[in-house]
Amino acid sequence: MNEKKFEAGSIRQTYSRLKEEGYYISEKMLRDLIKKKEIPAGHVGKKAIVLYSNVIHYIENMAA
Incomplete structure (x- = not known):
């Protein structure tokens, strides 16, 4: 499946991409x-929009 990668997406989309790329963080933990506000997000109505790079940055620095 040739799915297009995104830079920003919903929490569920971000969680799915993290899982695909081998990062093991639960959707609940991400939420x-x-x-x-440890990971910044914008909101459209009730939906949070997250930059994938911000999540990766947090995960990589969390271990340090």
């Missing part, structure tokens, strides 16, 4: 980090 909680956004809710705590």
